[in-house]
Amino acid sequence: MNTQQTVVPSDFILPVGQNVQKIIFITCIAFCLTPWVSPALTLLAGIGVAQLTGHPYIALNHKATHWLLQLSVIGLGFGMNAHSALQAGKQGFLFTVVSICSTLTFGYFLGRWLKVDAKSSYLISAGTAICGGSAIAAISPVIQAEEKQISVALGCVFILNAVALFLFPVAGHYFNLSQTQFGLWCAIAIHDTSSVVGAAGKYGNQALEIATTVKLARALWIIPVALISTALFKSPSAKIKIPYFIGWFVLAMVANTYLPAVKMVSPVFVAGAKAGLTLTLFLIGAGLSRRVLAAVGVKPLLQGVALWVAISVAALYAVLHWV
Structure with missing residues (x-):
């Protein structure tokens, strides 16, 4: 007789069997891929699954979100025009430089004041300054961060990403931001590319194009920040992960702009x-179990919230007065 335990751990609200857990999870994925579901609702569904029944494939979640996000961003390139994207990139360059430098500096002093572990503090600051989980994943091996430090930073960033996805479109309408203003604000103030695209896409197509272009240009700053990190943490032998998918995004955008044959099939790639990206948000939400949330801790979360509020308010003021 098979005596294998088929009940998921007790930290989930509904202790269902593994087969039921998988059925619920796959059903939610199918539901999230329907045209009636918004990015915010998808993320909320993922968080609900994480709390109620759990993620049956949690060991694969990080790799799945990593590749799915990159492929989806490349696909978005087929819906963009190279000329307008270049203009958006130029417009957001100054905002990018100032915000990254100021966020890293403020994060350093804030982390020391709150007595957050140095590497956790640095990862939270880098994730807030550049591009959330992608920056943390790229910089953590460079500074030889431990698993707990990486988990704390990722948990903090993903919690705030979830809040931003709901809050930013509401705030954008409240302040009557234009498509250009909202796209820039999202790209600067929201951590992860997935949440940037989700929030901007809900606001409008022009906001989506500007936000995606500026955010990916911002992601390239992973390289110089990682190089600086090797000196700060004295780890010259560490390898730097270069976000090569951004180059494929640019190629897709150029092909859509100059090749009529590609432009004919571009709507399929964009869809x-x-x-x-919708599925990515669901998987990110499904990874936010109570264990992940509890691992973050109060002080790192305070640092992450303070940094995020500071950059959000400063970026909002900038786009309201100078864009």
Whole structure:
């Protein structure tokens, strides 16, 4: 007789069997891929699954979100025009430089004041300054961060990403931001590319194009920040992960702009990319179990919130007065 335990751990609210857990999870994925579901609702569904029944494939979650996000961002490139994207990139360059430098500096002093572990503090600051989980994943091996330090930073960033996805579109309408203003604000103030795209896409197509372009240009700052990190943490032998997918995004954008044959099939790629990003948000939410939330701790979360509020308010003031 098979005596294998089929009940998921007790930290989930509904202790269902593994087969039921998988059925619920796959059903939610199918539901999130329907055209009636918004990015915010998808993320909320993922968080609900994480708390109620759990993620049956949690060991694969990080790798799945990593590849799905990159492929989806490349797909979005097929819906963009290179000329307007270049203009958006130029417009957001100064905002990017100032915000990254100021966020890293403020994060350093804030982390010391709150007595947050140095590497956790640095990862939270880098994730807030550049591009959330991607920056943390790229910089953590460079500074030889431990698993707990990486988990704390990722948990903090993903919690705030979830809040931003709901809050930013509401705030954008409240302040009557234009498509350009909202796209820039999202790219600067929201951590992860997935949440940037989700919030901007809900606001409008022009906001989506500007936000995606500026955010990916911002992501390239992973490289110089990682190089600086090797000196700060004295780890010259560490390898730097270069976000090569951004180059494929640029190629997709150029192909859509100059090749008529590609432009004819571009809507198919864009539709697939948006579906992929929707699924990415669900998987991110499904990874936010109570264990992940509890691992963050009060002080790192305070640092993350303070940094995020500071950059959000400063960026909002900048786009309201100078864009």
